[in-house]
Amino acid sequence: MWKPDRQSKEPIYVQIADHLERRISYGEFPPGSLLPSERKLSEQLSVNRSTVILAFAELRSMGIIESRTGSGTRVSKTIWGATPKHTPNWSRYAEGGSFLPNLPFMRRIREALTQQPSLIDFASGELSADLAPIDEITMLMSEHKYTSYLGYDNPQGYIPLRQALVSYLAKYRGIQTTESSILITSGSQQSLYLITQCLLSPGDAVAIEDPSYCYSLPMFQSAGLRLFRLPVDRHGVRPEDVRSLYKKHRIKMVFMNPNFQNPTGTVFEAERRKQLLDVASELGLPIVEDDPFSLTAYEGEPPSPIKSMDSIGSVLYIGSFSKIAASGLRIGWMVAPRTIVERLADARQQMDFGLSVIPQQVAAQFLKSSYFEPHLDRLRMQLKFKQDLLIESLRRELPDHVQFTVPQGGLHLWCKLVPEVHDGKLLEEAIRRGVVFVPGSVYGSDSGYVRFTYARAKADEIGPGIAKFAEALRELIGESNGPR
Amino acid sequence: MWKPDRQSKEPIYVQIADHLERRISYGEFPPGSLLPSERKLSEQLSVNRSTVILAFAELRSMGIIESRTGSGTRVSKTIWGATPKHTPNWSRYAEGGSFLPNLPFMRRIREALTQQPSLIDFASGELSADLAPIDEITMLMSEHKYTSYLGYDNPQGYIPLRQALVSYLAKYRGIQTTESSILITSGSQQSLYLITQCLLSPGDAVAIEDPSYCYSLPMFQSAGLRLFRLPVDRHGVRPEDVRSLYKKHRIKMVFMNPNFQNPTGTVFEAERRKQLLDVASELGLPIVEDDPFSLTAYEGEPPSPIKSMDSIGSVLYIGSFSKIAASGLRIGWMVAPRTIVERLADARQQMDFGLSVIPQQVAAQFLKSSYFEPHLDRLRMQLKFKQDLLIESLRRELPDHVQFTVPQGGLHLWCKLVPEVHDGKLLEEAIRRGVVFVPGSVYGSDSGYVRFTYARAKADEIGPGIAKFAEALRELIGESNGPR
Incomplete structure (x- = not known):
């Protein structure tokens, strides 16, 4: 991902304007298409929002982009030559076809994980790096021709x-x-x-x-x-x-x-x-x-x-x-x-x-x-260890608010929340505090359930992750019960 | 692929019957499904057709399979327990869905290549092993962690x-x-x-x-x-x-x-x-x-x-x-x-x-x-070399029967045949002689065109492959023109 060069003599907002102009001219953002918001760009490029606002002003003064209040900033349709040229209406093509997009909660979770790599991840249903047989696979790849x-x-x-x-x-x-x-x-x-x-x-x-x-x-x-x-x-x-x-x-x-x-x-x-x-x-x-x-x-x-x-x-x-x-x-x-x-x-x-x-x-x-059998033995032991950590943390942090049956295998713990809270609000509160999980409604259940994956987070993240989740839940319960 | 053990004391037909019974019981051939023909099995197992006939007779006597004249040999529906049990009608499921099967010519070519690995392959649109950067890739895989x-x-x-x-x-x-x-x-x-x-x-x-x-x-x-x-x-x-x-x-x-x-x-x-x-x-x-x-x-x-x-x-x-x-x-x-x-x-x-x-x-x-640039240089040289070999062979073997423009890149030569012959018959004649190509109608053209890929065959196969193709073509021209 491109970042402005802070050592350069060129002002950062000019670098950003040049960079955006380049991406527009490459066709990444065709005429008429929406640019990322000022907020998003400032996050992505690690600069102040005011710097992005200056860069946008620069591009606007050159007629390359147009902003309208409430509908974001778009690439101009008019500057590309004197004769009217039409870029294909790509957004209509993107809406076509028989494929439904992923569920909003799943896209929200993926987006959050991309934007904040430091999030504690109880959502992704996969193994952490230390549970996967990376060393074994690397060895096999160099041993065998x-x-x-x-x-x-x-x-x-x-x-x-x-x-x-x-x-x-x-x-x-x-x-x-x-x-x-x-x-x-x-x-x-x-x-x-x-x-x-x-x-x-x-x-x-x-x-x-x-x-x-x-x-x-x-x-x-x-x-x-x-x-x-x-x-x-x-x-x-x-x-x-x-x-x-x-x-x-x-x-x-x-x-x-x-x-x-x-x-x-x-x-x-x-x-x-x-x-x-x-x-x-x-x-x-x-x-x-x-x-x-x-x-x-x-x-x-x-x-x-x-x-x-x-x-x-x-x-x-x-x-x-x-x-x-x-x-x-x-x-x-x-x-x-x-x-x-x-x-x-x-x-x-x-x-x-x-x-x-x-x-x-x-x-x-x-x-x-x-390597296969020893890997499985190690995997089982470490999954059980992580499950124990998760359960201990939940019992410590939320003794009265979560109910679950302890599974004898797998990567996930399925929890009922007491009292029931709003799925989407809980997810946003949790993301804001640095932890992510999958709301139960994604799996077709009623609101008020949560799936925690304990395989993906590092062992030392599990306790702090549940502490953050507990804060988020208490915030919501506080809200829905009125101030205590 | 399983083969009978010729050293074993057990007769080969009994081994084959046991092997088929095992595969049937594993669910590979559910009750009611069609078994491969005697001819196909005898090719696959490298035995005489009479040995397969004996094995089928054995299975038939046990009530495991049923043969009906003209409709092949099927797994019995009745032997699996006293109460009637129904295997899903898998063939109906296989016909469902929105996916069309591959074109018959393409399936025929793939089948021929699977059954006769010695076929000279002018059909597969890919590089031969010596043109691919296998050594380079192997080295990169062991060099890098x-x-x-x-x-x-x-x-x-x-x-x-x-x-x-x-x-x-x-x-x-x-x-x-x-x-x-x-x-x-x-x-x-x-x-x-x-x-x-x-x-x-x-x-x-x-x-x-x-x-x-x-x-x-x-x-x-x-x-x-x-x-x-x-x-x-x-x-x-x-x-x-x-x-x-x-x-x-x-x-x-x-x-x-x-x-x-x-x-x-x-x-x-x-x-x-x-x-x-x-x-x-x-x-x-x-x-x-x-x-x-x-x-x-x-x-x-x-x-x-x-x-x-x-x-x-x-x-x-x-x-x-x-x-x-x-x-x-x-x-x-x-x-x-x-x-x-x-x-x-x-x-x-x-x-x-x-x-x-x-x-x-x-x-x-x-x-x-x-490795990348030298690989590309070598690839270009060798493709050109193989193209030259193909063109020389065609000019030698069929000076009056093929017309083409020599492309300046790519893997394929597109030929018009003179006189026009039946696509499917030509393919079968060619396969019978040990060579395979793609009939032009696969690409939507009229009958009478052929695509030869020169990248996939080994250099020393190109001449002999075209000789076989020429035989097949002459056979058909002879047929359609009556005996000479």
Whole structure:
């Protein structure tokens, strides 16, 4: 990011004006488009707002920009040559297409994290740098010669990675499969995208858990799907609810996150899994099982996937490295019947021509390496440690205001706030104090719930982060209860 | 891929029956689904067809599979437990969704290349292993410590790569831009996919070149776009055609591949570029410029992109490493106004959560390294050498039957066949003889054209490959002319 040169003899406001003029002439801000506000620019460039005001005045005097009260500062439409030229109406193009933008809360959180890198992050559902096997991956990359041909990959993904996954799935997940039943994807996200785009049609009804991270994914709405909810109690969803949704709405698919469910941390109970499979086979109904968290089980055996009990092929199984190794690898996988794998591989070729071979090679090496098991052991221990820190802090700071069940794995703690407060106000108060979380309504729940991710923050940030959150909450409770 | 163990005491047909039973029970072939044919299986497993027939008989006797004359062999629906269980009707799901499958010719080519790895490949539009900078990339990967945090990346892509591209675009392509105007994508393919999915709506009219690789991409049809064609003569498209398409059909966007166009190799003439920009600015019409080949220019300065002359921001510029370094990196980029970059970055998060950081780091290192320029020099020389070999072979083998203009860059030679023969028959004859190419109709042209890629085959395969192609062509000409 460009910053003004404070050593230069040229006044800073002139440097800024020149810089903006350059960006305008490069086409980053076409004629008629809105410039960032004075406040935003002054933050980005680390200068006083008055300096930006001077720079804008300079550009205005040259006729390059125009400001109108209340509607911001825009690039002039008139200066670009004598004959009228029309830049495409880019904002109308940006509003077109079938893709919904991300949820406002999610965009607000991303924006806050970009603008204030020092925010304590209880929002991003991923591992912190110290939990990811960065050293191991760096070592594997320098140890192994990746001399294989870097051409377009097999449409289903790099064969040695699929072979390594066959062993991994048998050993760790009790799933017997073959490399030809596996599709490598860019994380679970791409698996879900392919399923919603290529196997379902607009207007189709599907069932998701309630609450569910699926609710936070606009891809379901973008695909024109009708979402119906399966309430999650402490043992997960009730299989009979699936049957009644099928009767009422002819649901075409059920999306499940059975092990340490996101956001609630619930484990879908074993007896209910059998019942769900029975209902599915009775109705010929496909189940999509997203299983990113199970290997984080803090103690004992990780819960088995539904897929391991699926004898007739009702389940599309999705896994990923994002939550147990590194989300930046962008490696996920789907296990599915051959017709589905081939169909989705063909469609994916049209979208992005497949994944880069390099991270697939790294992932295959990592799976087969002696680093994998010790990494998992360390990960589990450290996640549990961070969870303990979070829970201690919550009990210390807000003993009467949060209720939760402690999950036995995963990255998240799902909390009910007492009394209920306004989601959006709480988020803004928290951001103002330097901490960010995900409001429960993002997952389709009522106002008054919060998801804390304890995997992303550093251990020594967790206590201070919760202290800031507690301040924000107390501020709101104070407000809504009147002054104390 | 599993193969029977010829040292084992167990008969091979029993091994095959066991293997198939295992794959069926894993859900790869759910009840009711079609098994590969006897012929295909015998090829895949390198056994006689009679051995597969015996294995099928074994499975049939166990009630696991059922064969019906003319409709192939299917997994039984009835053996899986006493109560009737229904596997989801996966083939119906596979037919759903808005995604069209790839063109039959493209699928046939891919299938042939998978089944016969020894085919001489004039079809895949990519570099051979010896043209790609594999050694350089391997060295960069072991030299540099990639210790940065492997978390979810910035939605627009890895910042150091975008910074490196700002210098690259200024130095090699005459494009002045900023890192905030760049979106890193999974090759040009993903840029095009994002544009067609997110900036256009079903029913919108767009213009593409004729012939054009765009025609081979079902993504245009999948997005519900109406395609109108701009005929390419030896100087490219005619700008006045754009205006008349706009008047008639209100086209919303023009897709251009101006430098060494795929498939014709044409360079869009300089004066026409200016006229096209004038038409675009008059109509407020966006131009998508895909520019993957220009740095392969065999002699002299590479042709400048349209974007370098675009003063008002009409052009969405797309570039990629696929054709000048390695397609397996899956690194491309788009330069676009801020509103567009942000919109597409947001949509891409929903599809795949962005690219892996690792190949982006590698690409940034490669761009900044001292390997980059020598690599380009070597690439140009070797491409020209392979082009010469192809042309010599064609002139030797088929002096009277092919016509072409020699392109000054790129990877492809576009040939007219004299006399015209049936596209599909020629392809099958060629595959039977061990060589594969892309029929011209894939790019929307009439039957009787062929695209040869000379970059993918090894130098010593080019002569023999054209000899095989000549045999196939003569066979067809002989057929259509009756016996000589």
